[in-house]
Amino acid sequence: MAVESPPVLERPVDVPEARPEWVERFVGQLLALLASLAIAIVLGSVLIVAYGENPLQVYSSIIDGSLGSVDGFGYVLSIATPLIFSALAVCVCFKGGMFNIGVEGQYLVAMVTASWAALELDFLPGPLLVVAILIAAMLGGMAWAAIPGILKVKTGAHEVVTTIMLNLVAVSLLAWAINFPLKFTVRPEGQNVDLRTDLFSQKGLIGDIGQFFGVTPGAHLSWLLFVAIAAAIVVWFLLRRTRLGYEARAVGSSPGSARSGGVLIGSIQLRLFLISGALAGLVGMQQILADKGYLGQAYQTQLGFTGIAVAFLGQNNPIGIIFAAILWGILSRGEVSLQIGSEVPREFIIILQSILILTVVIVYQIAKRRLAARQLQRAGAAGALEDSASPGESAGPRGPESAAAEAFEPADDTGN
Amino acid sequence: MTGVDGAGGNGSPPLVVLERITKRFPGIVANDEVDLELRAGEVHALIGENGAGKSTLMRVLYGIYPHEGGRILVRGQETKIGSPRDAIALGIGMVHQHFVLVDPFTVTENIILGEEGGAVLDVDAAQERVAELAEQYAFRVAPSAVVEDLSVGEEQRVEILKALYRGVEILILDEPTAVLTPGETQDLFENLRKLREAGRTIVFISHKLDEVLQIADRITVLRRGKVVGETRPAETSKAKLAEMMVGRPVLFRLEKPRVEIGEPVLRVESLTGEGKLNGVDLEVRAGEILGIAGVEGNGQRELAESLIGLRKPTVGTISLDGQEIGGRSVGDIRNAGVAYIPEDRHEQGLVLSMTLWENAVLGRQDDAEFSSGLGVLLIRKIKALTARLVKLFDVRTRSIEVTASTLSGGNQQKLILARELETDPKLLIASQPTRGLDVGAIEFVWKQILEQKAAGRAVLLISAELDEIYALSDRIVTLYEGRITGEFAPDAAPEDIGVGMLGGATAEVA
Numbered sequence: 001m002a003v004e005s006p007p008v009l010e011r012p013v014d015v016p017e018a019r020p021e022w023v024e025r026f027v028g029q030l031l032a033l034l035a036s037l038a039i040a041i042v043l044g045s046v047l048i049v050a051y052g053e054n055p056l057q058v059y060s061s062i063i064d065g066s067l068g069s070v071d072g073f074g075y076v077l078s079i080a081t082p083l084i085f086s087a088l089a090v091c092v093c094f095k096g097g098m099f100n101i102g103v104e105g106q107y108l109v110a111m112v113t114a115s116w117a118a119l120e121l122d123f124l125p126g127p128l129l130v131v132a133i134l135i136a137a138m139l140g141g142m143a144w145a146a147i148p149g150i151l152k153v154k155t156g157a158h159e160v161v162t163t164i165m166l167n168l169v170a171v172s173l174l175a176w177a178i179n180f181p182l183k184f185t186v187r188p189e190g191q192n193v194d195l196r197t198d199l200f201s202q203k204g205l206i207g208d209i210g211q212f213f214g215v216t217p218g219a220h221l222s223w224l225l226f227v228a229i230a231a232a233i234v235v236w237f238l239l240r241r242t243r244l245g246y247e248a249r250a251v252g253s254s255p256g257s258a259r260s261g262g263v264l265i266g267s268i269q270l271r272l273f274l275i276s277g278a279l280a281g282l283v284g285m286q287q288i289l290a291d292k293g294y295l296g297q298a299y300q301t302q303l304g305f306t307g308i309a310v311a312f313l314g315q316n317n318p319i320g321i322i323f324a325a326i327l328w329g330i331l332s333r334g335e336v337s338l339q340i341g342s343e344v345p346r347e348f349i350i351i352l353q354s355i356l357i358l359t360v361v362i363v364y365q366i367a368k369r370r371l372a373a374r375q376l377q378r379a380g381a382a383g384a385l386e387d388s389a390s391p392g393e394s395a396g397p398r399g400p401e402s403a404a405a406e407a408f409e410p411a412d413d414t415g416n
Numbered sequence: 417m418t419g420v421d422g423a424g425g426n427g428s429p430p431l432v433v434l435e436r437i438t439k440r441f442p443g444i445v446a447n448d449e450v451d452l453e454l455r456a457g458e459v460h461a462l463i464g465e466n467g468a469g470k471s472t473l474m475r476v477l478y479g480i481y482p483h484e485g486g487r488i489l490v491r492g493q494e495t496k497i498g499s500p501r502d503a504i505a506l507g508i509g510m511v512h513q514h515f516v517l518v519d520p521f522t523v524t525e526n527i528i529l530g531e532e533g534g535a536v537l538d539v540d541a542a543q544e545r546v547a548e549l550a551e552q553y554a555f556r557v558a559p560s561a562v563v564e565d566l567s568v569g570e571e572q573r574v575e576i577l578k579a580l581y582r583g584v585e586i587l588i589l590d591e592p593t594a595v596l597t598p599g600e601t602q603d604l605f606e607n608l609r610k611l612r613e614a615g616r617t618i619v620f621i622s623h624k625l626d627e628v629l630q631i632a633d634r635i636t637v638l639r640r641g642k643v644v645g646e647t648r649p650a651e652t653s654k655a656k657l658a659e660m661m662v663g664r665p666v667l668f669r670l671e672k673p674r675v676e677i678g679e680p681v682l683r684v685e686s687l688t689g690e691g692k693l694n695g696v697d698l699e700v701r702a703g704e705i706l707g708i709a710g711v712e713g714n715g716q717r718e719l720a721e722s723l724i725g726l727r728k729p730t731v732g733t734i735s736l737d738g739q740e741i742g743g744r745s746v747g748d749i750r751n752a753g754v755a756y757i758p759e760d761r762h763e764q765g766l767v768l769s770m771t772l773w774e775n776a777v778l779g780r781q782d783d784a785e786f787s788s789g790l791g792v793l794l795i796r797k798i799k800a801l802t803a804r805l806v807k808l809f810d811v812r813t814r815s816i817e818v819t820a821s822t823l824s825g826g827n828q829q830k831l832i833l834a835r836e837l838e839t840d841p842k843l844l845i846a847s848q849p850t851r852g853l854d855v856g857a858i859e860f861v862w863k864q865i866l867e868q869k870a871a872g873r874a875v876l877l878i879s880a881e882l883d884e885i886y887a888l889s890d891r892i893v894t895l896y897e898g899r900i901t902g903e904f905a906p907d908a909a910p911e912d913i914g915v916g917m918l919g920g921a922t923a924e925v926a
Contacts, residue, residue, distance in 0.1 A: 243793055244791055257764050
């Protein structure tokens with residue numbers, strides 16, 4: 001009781017003390033993720049029971065379908081691959097305080113440019129052709145992302161609005177491409193022919209790796225998975241270890257301070273959009289290069305939007321995004337087994353995914369506040385408590401935009 | 417000078433008694449057996465440095481924090497206050513430093529929010545009541561005005577009216593003058609006097625001693641969670657209060673180092689921009705501190721931002737050591753040797769969500785010392801720099817890995833100072849460098865600024881606090897409506913400078 005003064009105040013600073021902070025954050029995040037998963041599962045059970053089914057049975061059939069067999073897990077990873085790219089694309093922009101909703105359109109355009117490269121550059125030897133196609137895809141995504149980037153920097157047009165509109169344009173652009181310049185020259189056999197490009201030459205396709213692990217070729221698990229994981233590591237490095245990433249995060253959290261520090265905000269924003277677009281460009285590669293071998297009318301959509309959800313789930317941490325995409329893949333794959341194993345409609349999976357996102361957001365927010373409060377208290381400065389520097393407290397006057405951004409932005413600033 | 421004596425309530429029983437209140441946060445005893453009595457019809461100042469526990473104590477009384485030890489008596493009865501709602505029911509209201517108003521709503525709509533009384537709004541009746549209240553206590557604010565059009569001072573009045581509308585008798589104001597201009601502060605004091613005359617009790621949390629001496633009837637001083645004394649303005653002085661707060665004598669006038677004033681470093685000619693600057697001419701020499709006095713909003717912010725490159729002047733030249741820097745980028749200007757202490761450290765100084773080491777290098781991330789040619793940060797070097805700066809400037813923190821938001825205001829400012837001065841600038845632009853800081857931190861910042869002068873650097877000091885201008889400047893100019901309206905020696909009478917601040921002194925340029 002007879003405490004004279006808070007002793008922590010006088011403690012000198014030393015660098016190596018950082019470790020526990022880092023560990024604490026990591027453990028905190030892990031616990032938060034497990035807690036949100038648990039809550040989502042419980043809430044999901046309520047729904048299942050309401051539907052008159054046994055939750056244990058439903059969940060085990062989801063697990064069976066996704067993790068119960070090598071094939072199943074192959075499918076999961078294959079679903080995760082494009083989602084990692086698209087979530088990374090969202091994350092890169094988000095760190096700079098921007099919301100790239102245009103990943104969807106960017107990957108559509110990229111599929112067009114990649115198809116063009118696959119068809120026109122097929123004189124290149126195999127490996128070179130693949131690289132050329134991927135580069136073409138990234139350039140296509142970048143070009144499409146450059147438009148909202150430039151509009152934002154030059155005119156202040158909000159990227160949410162411009163990217164949404166450009167998504168629609170991209171759909172038409174793709175339709176035009178397969179109707180005219182890239183339309184097949186060799187008519188495929190059969191009566192009801194899908195509109196599509198010619199088949200790409202075999203050497204331009206991306207090799208299946210599933211066979212090495214005993215995964216069925218039907219899963220289309222390709223080495224793009226490793227590219228995606230590498231991309232996540234590169235993005236992590238970019239954000240955490242480079243000047244560009246540092247400036248981007250400064251712009252994202254405090255544009256005024258960044259500007260006073262000599263950061264050219266427009267240049268950072270444009271570069272982030274270009275990087276985001278390049279990542280988005282790779283989203284569609286699995287479907288045209290590992291699965292179909294051509295670009296047709298029946299391409300897979302929504303990968304860009306799902307990427308936003310995955311980025312959310314991964315709390316905009318590049319490494320977290322890998323796991324979030326796999327988790328998403330598990331649930332998506334479970335959809336298939338669910339239809340076989342129970343009467344619960346497949347939409348249940350979508351509900352479960354949504355609940356998961358909600359619980360993650362809520363639980364992380366709570367965890368973040370608690371961490372911040374602990375940090376504050378341990379920082380020894382009771383003054384900081386009074387100084388209203390506590391992030392939770394000052395949420396009021398900062399306006400809805402930053403509050404929303406905070407909800408999206410977790411305490412993943414691990415510093416290390 | 418009103419309220420020479422504690423108006424009324426002296427003999428009466430205390431309205432609120434806090435007895436041996438203890439509030440602990442992990443690792444900290446924020447309030448350690450604090451006793452406090454509030455009487456009807458008094459302005460009771462609660463002073464102490466940041467972290468002394470004054471806001472915490474009042475948040476306990478307002479029901480935001482539960483307390484671990486002690487008891488609270490309101491009107492003689494022991495009471496449990498579990499939430500702000502309970503507090504308001506007991507007639508206790510609190511206005512925080514950060515306002516919580518709905519911007520697109522009118523003043524009245526904001527005031528009645530949560531107290532609408534029925535499903536159908538009777539805005540007219542409410543508006544009348546608000547107008548009455550405003551009239552009674554001389555609050556200058558239109559009940560039908562929309563909040564987003566109001567100044568900070570007016571918003572504060574709305575917050576106070578909100579409490580009064582709920583029938584609050586004991587009004588707690590947490591650092592109310594921190595956001596106000598000197599004029600608005602006097603308006604607020606006028607309101608407070610009226611409230612006191614009407615028998616209401618005001619708790620005035622502050623660390624601005626001049627204001628406390630001016631408005632308070634009684635003063636309680638807290639230091640590190642404990643009451644170190646209670647006094648009255650007539651029995652004490654600024655120096656005595658400061659010593660009680662800090663625990664050691666504090667110098668309000670620091671010795672200005674004697675330095676030979678050198679060549680002009682900064683020369684500004686007919687600087688004009690965005691309607692806020694109308695032809696400013698300035699010169700700051702090496703080893704000189706030029707103080708810019710003026711009522712806020714007369715172009716101070718625009719001037720500072722133009723000099724550092726955040727704004728592009730439309731007309732005029734800015735030269736540093738004879739080299740034109742006007743219109744160049746912030747990075748260029750910083751590289752040319754200009755350091756900047758912004759008036760708003762959260763908006764323009766620090767990235768609160770980033771760590772101390774990330775903040776310590778902000779503005780120098782391009783230096784070859786801190787990032788490689790490929791743009792990879794040299795984190796080890798940055799951390800070494802930060803550890804050194806933190807030690808040198810006595811930034812109190814547990815680690816350099818924590819975010820800047822965990823630092824107290826004074827320590828945040830120290831970090832900015834450390835960062836900016838480390839670059840060995842030719843010119844330091846210090847804009848409201850001690851805003852919101854407590855006495856100890858102010859003294860520290862002042863010393864650092866004087867040290868810049870001693871090192872032969874040029875300093876441009878922009879401050880709304882005339883005290884600060886006097887304490888540091890070698891030469892004082894007044895800024896009014898974007899023009900320099902007078903130049904004064906550091907011993908000029910405050911009245912003369914006051915005239916310049918209001919634009920009337922153009923003729924008597926020294």
